[in-house]
Amino acid sequence: MRLLERESSLASLGEYAAEAARGEGRLVLVAGEAGVGKSALVERFQRDLPLARWSWGACDGLFTPRPLGPLFDLADRLGGPLLELCRAGAGREELFRGLLREVGDPHALDAVVVEDVHWADEATLDLLSFLGRRLRGTGLLLIATYRDDAMAPSDPLRVTLGGLASQRSTRRIGLAPLSAEAVRELAAGSGADACALHRLTGGNPFYVTEVVRAGMHAPGSSQIPGSARDAVLARAARLSGPARQVLDVAALTGTRVESRLLEAVTPFPGPAVDELLACGLVVGDGEWLRFRHEIARLAVQEAVPAHRARAVHGRVLTALESLGCDDDARMAFHAEAAGEAAAVLRHAPAAARRAAWLSSHREAAAQFRRALRFADGTADPAGTDATTLAELCEGLADEAALLDQWHEAAEACERALVEWRKAGNRLREGDALRRLSRIMWNMCHGERAPVESAVSLLEPLGPGVELAWAYATYANQRMLRYELDAAEGAALRAQELAERLGATDVLSDALNTRAVCAWTRGGDWEGPMRRALEIALAGRHQDQAGRAYANLAALHNGRRRFAESERYLAEGIAYCDEHDLTSYATCLRSERSTVMERDGRWEESLSISTGILATVNASPSNRLCTVRRIGSVLARRGEPGVWEHLEEAAVLADRTGEPQQIVPVRLTRAEAYWLEGRTGQARREAELAHDVSAGSDPWDRGAVAVWLVRTGSPRPPQGEVPEPYRLELGGEPVAAARAWTELDCRYDAALALSGAGGEPELREALAMFTGLGAFPAARIVRQELRGLGVRSLPAGPRAATREHPSGLTRREREVLALVCAQHTNAEIAAKLFISVKTAGHHVSAILAKLGAPSRGAAAEQAVRLGLAGLEVPVTAGGTRQGPAGRTVAAPAGGAAEEPAGRGGSARTPGPRGGAAGARGGAAEIWGARGAT
Incomplete structure (x- = not known):
């Protein structure tokens, strides 16, 4: 293919x-x-850089991928210590570091290409993230190619790309289809x-080349573009x-x-392969x-009849x-395609275990599902015994x-239970x-958690890891109900028992639960949790x-120590993303949203929370904190x-039967009613929280007590x-307001001042509420001031300001103008006198509200919707920076607007109990299932 443009x-x-x-x-x-x-671009560049x-290395979209397939490809080519690590079955961290040692010499230029990462397993995505963070000081040029035309919002690659984009070493190259002129040049002489x-192919170089070569100029019909097919x-x-x-066998193989392999499967590979190479459909690669x-x-592949395809897969399986061949994922794929149940049940579970070891949990689940399709008779039944079937179900669970x-x-675990019986x-x-029991807790069905039955069944059988886990799970669930003794x-x-048996996973879980109990009692908890x-x-x-990271973040958050919480959130999210732990990653992001709710970053909190509900099939336990928090922010605004x-939120919380879930939700509802002027309903919600709060942690009890007073x-x-x-x-x-302000919780400070009764305090509360965008609370304070006879009050925000297109705040409109002018986060921060981190938060919120995948797309959408020029920020020199970088005069006194103060959503209506009550935070992790 000729390279044009x-x-x-x-x-x-x-x-x-x-x-x-x-x-x-x-x-x-x-x-x-x-x-x-x-690929053509990179191949051409290889010739230019000899x-x-x-x-x-390449990712293969044919079958459930072997975790770290590209890394093993690279090891085959590089050989040496890296290949030895692969053959020894080393863990992912050893493999990652082994590859970096092999290609990271700062004095030699290594070009490593990983193709088609849109098919990458989670471990391979983690490898890219690992290398992307460690390129500084190396001579490595790492090139990753991927398709960007069919990525779903929840595609793991999208999350990885977002993380990589923030690295200083990352660069992007986007390849557009060819222009009409380039198509004309490619088609020259073809008639x-x-x-x-150009209309037929959309300027796609491959389609253009194939249509011209075959002399075909009319579309057909297929899952792939008809003209190319x-x-x-x-x-x-x-x-x-x-x-x-031979071509058919190759297409079905990958x-x-x-x-x-071709020599083993086909009777005439030599001359046939030469013919294939000459036709240009395939190329030699060592x-x-x-x-x-x-x-x-x-x-x-699509043109191969089904009966022939099945037979080919059978021959490939035998040849491998x-x-x-030790690639169980590959073997399982061909076994399933050939209908060989025994081979599927031999290879798919092994592939699942290897994938889990390498933290590719999606691939592991897919392999367990594949095995179960054959084990339970939905495909070709293999007469699987109850023990094997139970183990497969537990693996999937x-x-x-x-x-x-x-x-x-839950379905898989219940089925395993039947099979074990x-x-x-x-x-x-x-x-x-x-x-x-732990699964039922995460589904907010605490009443259906059979942990007592587990303990009763296991105790007569004597000490063992299973009993240790049963005690740990029982402890966890008693802690969730504040039955601390x-x-x-x-x-x-x-x-x-764990120490005696050397069961370090159970030991970690037990220490975690004991640390939470100590936190609730006000004792020393940080050391045991660490x-x-x-x-x-x-x-x-x-x-x-994952559980420990979540609790460290949530317990610090519960004490309103936001900086410490953010530290563990950053570490924990990175760890969970790298290890494909969706449950914990979602939980930690939810906890981060709770921090933002409390310290007044409501727009960012709302953006994260709505993103969780929109892109993640969140469990009931993860949904609980998220929907409560969204309701809280919407009520306050x-x-x-x-x-x-x-x-x-109320339905889910009541279903758990746990005070740490019920109290925060009822207090949030009390606040929402209070903000709407429905004091009777607010009082009823506060009293429902009071009914179950006797054993709660002190922050929950304090929130309940204040809302009881506030609602009359x-x-x-209590306590x-x-x-x-x-x-x-x-x-x-x-x-009290001063104490809240020192904790960086300005919303709570304003609530405290609003109960002072004096004009100075009420005016200060009004200013704080207005600055936070807490308009219902500001309205209540205005009414109180008018009741005191105060007539001179600052005007509230105009409806036009609050009802901005796409829901952008004033600050976000300023940031958007600078994004349209192609400013970096650092440049935005300098112009608006905010931190780079805060600028990044604003950009993320803008992208979420506009539904834009990138800054460039946001700028294009802003122009299309007429948003780009609505607000332009003031620079330090008294000028405003226009959307296209044009400088215009600022109004008199046009200093840059100070960022809104960081206020807090206090625990007063409390985000599900903070440490002990935030589903999406500690609570959801405290009850998360133990490692098995």
Whole structure:
């Protein structure tokens, strides 16, 4: 394929290679639609850069991918210590570091290409993230190609790309389809109408080339573009019979196929392979053959009749076995396609376990599902015994739980329980009951959690890991109900048994629960919780590491220590994303949203929360905190949609039966009613919270006590409460406001001042509420001031300001103007006198509101919607920066607007109990299933 209109892309690659050669390693993301020429561009650049050491790996979309497939490809080519690590079955961290050692020499230029990462498994995406963060000081030019034309919002690649984009070493190259002029040049001499050809192919270089080569200019019909399909098959039709048979086998095998495999499967590979290479559909790649383009492989694959395809897969499976193939994922794919149930049940579980070891939990779940399709008779029944079937179900339950797919986890676990009973295995039956108990908790069905039955069944069987886990789970669930004595006793028994048995995963879980109990009582908890995390990380217990990160973040958040919470949130989210722990990653993002709710970043909190509901199939436990928080922010801003979220929150919280879930939801509902002037309903909600709060943590009790007073309830407070609440209850609202302000919770400070009754305090509360955008509370304070006879009050915000198109705040409109002017986050921060981190938060919120995948797309949409010029920020020099970088005069006194103060959504209506009550925070993780 001739390269047209790619000069600038080649120049950029040359520039990035020069930077890598200077020890400033680069990750280059090459994106474009299928057939646009990504591989052709990199191949051409390889010819232009002969002095570099080139290594290639590829992701294969044919079957459930082998985790880290590209890394193993690279190891085959590079050999040495990396290949030895692969053959030894090393863990992912060792493999990652082994690859970095091999290609990270700052004094030598290594070019590593990973193609088609849109098919990458989670472990491979984590590898890209790992390398992307460690390129500084290396001579590595890492090039990753991917399709960007069919990514869903929840595609894991989109999350990875977002993280990589923030790295200083990352560069992007986007390949657009060809212009009409370029199509005309490609089609020169073919007799094709260039304009019609451009319309037919959309300027896609591959389609253009294939249609021209085959002499076909009319679309067909297929899942792939008809013109390309017909072009490929027209070329294949010119092959001899033997060559076409080899081509069919290659297409059914994958994008790349070993020459020796073709020799084992087909009777005439030699001359036939030569013919294939000559026709141009495939190219040689060392000991491998690969299709020049995936569209060609798909077209050939679709043309193979089903009965022939099944037979070919059977021959490939046999050949791979004879060649000693150890890629269980590949073997399982061909076994399923061949209908070989016994082979599926041999290879799919092994592939699942390997995927789980490498933190590719989606692939692990897919392999367990594949095995179960054959084990339960939905495909070709293999007469699977109850024990094997139970183990497969438990494997799926564990992987689905990590992926936040709790309904599937529950179904699989319940089925495992039935099978263990059939097998008469009391030990595994008890362990299944324990596992099911944690799953039911995450589904907000605490009353259906059979942990007591698990303990009763396992205790007579003697000490073992299963009993230790049952004690740990029992302790966890007692802690969630604030039955702290029972929780600590069971956790101590679990800890002692775990230490005796060397079960470090159980030990981490027990220490975690004991730390939470200590937190609730006001004791020393940080040391034990950090030890729980250290044990989990050292033992590679991903489940327990996720739980420990979440609790460290949530417990600091519960004490309103936001900086410490943010630290663990950042570490925890990175860890969970890298290890494909969707449940915990969602939980941690939800906890981050709670921090933002409390410290006044409501727009960002709302953006994260709505994103969780929109892009993640969140479990009931993860939904609970999210819908409560959305309802809280909407109520405080006086926006619609409050009660649909708070009704769902109430149903879920009541279903758990846990005070730490019920109290925050009822207090949020009390506040929402109070803001609407419905004091009677507000009082009723506060009293419902009071009914279950006797054993709650002090912050919950303080929030309940304040809302009882605020709504006029005569009920007395229960127990000690933290200082801000104590001061407010003691009739010292100004001192309480000062205490809240020191904690960076300005909304709580304003609420405290609003109860002072004096004009100065009320005016200050009004200013704080207005600055936060808390318009209903501001309206209440205005009414109180007018009741005091005050007539001179600052005007409230105009409706036009509040009802801005796309819901952008004033600050976001300013940031959008600078985004349209192509300013970086650092430049935006400097112009608006805010931190770079805050600028990044604003940009993220803008992208979410506009539904834009990138800054460039946001700018284009802003222009299209007429938003780009609505607000332009003032620079330090007294000028305003226009959307296209044009400087215009600022109005008199036009200093840059100060950012809105960081206010807090206090625990007063409390985000589900903060440490002990935030589903999406500690609470949801405290009850998360234990590692199994």
